[in-house]
Amino acid sequence: MPSDGPTATERFLRGVIPENPVYKQLLGMCPTLAVTANMQAAMTMSGAVLFVMVCANVLTSMLRGLLKPHLRILVFTLTIATFVTIADRFLAAFIYPMSRELGPYVPLIIVNCMIISRCEVCAQKQSVPTAAADAIGQALGFALALASIATVRELLGAGSWFGIGLFWQSEAAQAYRWQIMSQPPGAFLTLGVLLAIAVALGAVWNRRKKATI
Amino acid sequence: MDYIGSLILIAVSAALINNYVLHYFVGICPFLGVSRRVDMAFGMGCAVTFVITIASFLSWALTQFILRPGAPLAAWVAGWFVDAQTAARVDLSILSYIAYIFVIASSVQFVEMYVRKFFPALYKSFGVYLPLITTNCAILFACLYIMKHIVGVGPAERWGAGEALTLAVAAGLGFTLAIVIMAGIREELDHCDVPAPFRGAGITLLVAGILAMAFTGFAGMGANLEAMLHPPADAAHQAAAAPAPPAAAQRVAADSGDRGGTRQDAPDSGGAPDDATAHTAATSSRGQRSPQGASGP
Secondary structure, rough: OOOOOOOOOHHHHHHOOOOOOOOOOOOOOHHHHHOOHHHHHHHHHHHHHHEEEEEEEEHHHOOOOOOOOOHHHHHHHHHHHHHHHHHHHHHHHHHHHHHHHHHOOOOHHHHHHHHHHHHHHHOOOOOHHOOOOOHHHHHHHHHHHHHHHHHHHHHHHOOEEEOOOHHHHHHOHHHHHOHHHHHHHHHHHHHHHHHHHHHHHHHHHHHHHHHHO | OHHHHHHHHHHHHHHOOOOOOOOOOOHHHHHHHOOOHHHHHHHHHHHHHHHHHHHHHHHHHHHHHHHHOOOOOHHHHHHOOOOOHHHHHOOHHHHHHHHHHHHHHHHHHHHHHHHHHHOOOHHHHHHHHHHHHHHOOHHHHHHHHHHHHHHHHOOOOOOHHHHHHHHHHHHHHHHHHHHHHHHHHHHOOOOOOHHHHOOOHHHHHHHHHHHHHHHOOOOHHHHHHHHHHHHHHHHHHHHHOOOHHHHHHHHHHHHHHHHHHHHHOOOOHHHHHHHHEEEHHHHHHHHHHHHEEEEEE
């Protein structure tokens, strides 16, 4: 992207839906599939990603004058690893049960392609406020995607939302729960169907836009 | 025998029961990206297996000798500056994530250089995928899994190089298996009429979901294997300790064999609870043994 391209606000808005990291760019798939069995885990993960992404993008942006081309990926990775360690220790100290539930997926943020791609595409060429806006937009898009998947999976798999039981809660009704949804296969199926819905909606949207023009 | 049994358990668990792609969702990016043709998928699987083995071994050594609390090398270096008792409590495990990613990045770099120098044909067939392995979650996940079995546990249960290498090779083979199956299905999918919105990633994810369902069929296998490999040893111990009549030993053997048979027939959801209790019982008995070892240093 050229440096005289979109402004900070545009970048922020673009990350949320038009360039959604999960649905449009297919990045950051591991946490998307792994932590979306319930809303709490998904939102904690999104918070951690937001923190790491903003900090890493801002630091990369500050360092952009010093970066050597052949070492940049290493610098990005080590920067991200530092902030992930901070986030991981924070979660372990203050929300221990959640930290246990997320387990290795918090350290796996280090190799989340989404954050490295934002450092590469945006932060190493842009000023600090632009990079921060871009990071927040992308992280919100990620949170939105995680929330959509987790909503479907938690409602169908456990009949609850954010841990609050809505239906299928009584002893007898538990047999009706769609248990596969809270197990690994459910993650793949949900994301596959939601992805197809997103593609179909995008196609409809494009056609309508062309018709109005 | 017990050692070999535990190695088999680790290997089967990493390759099939908790397949890295289909159960833990790590290594999804190459799984979706490089699974268009079987030969490419196989090459990717081999590259990942290769790198995961090297990186796991290096990170095992790093954790065992430097990073874990009370690691010998770290304590020795710290001994130059502080007294021995403080040095023994040095804990560098907070640095582990940075250290692992460094190990992975450099081992990918070394593997790339080595393969380019000595196996040019192989290097050409790997192409761009070799450097991309650096950001493959599966490798970091294997390192973290090994770390969990070194840092948080007593010396008796701490994993040695054998366990770490077994886990790494089995995880790599499991990844190869999953990605090759996926590529085989996708080659056939090319001839199918897939609805437009599902084309590309959508149908791949659905197929992966069905594949994951098939792999949940292995879920009951771990406990079965555990029961097969460990309790007979316990029963033998008991028989040796208290001279039980041979009929009792036979009954134990028949009982365990019968249980194994019924478990194979039973659906895994039905077999899971008592398998789980058997497993926790086994681990807790091992856990009770460990503090005696831990109290030494």
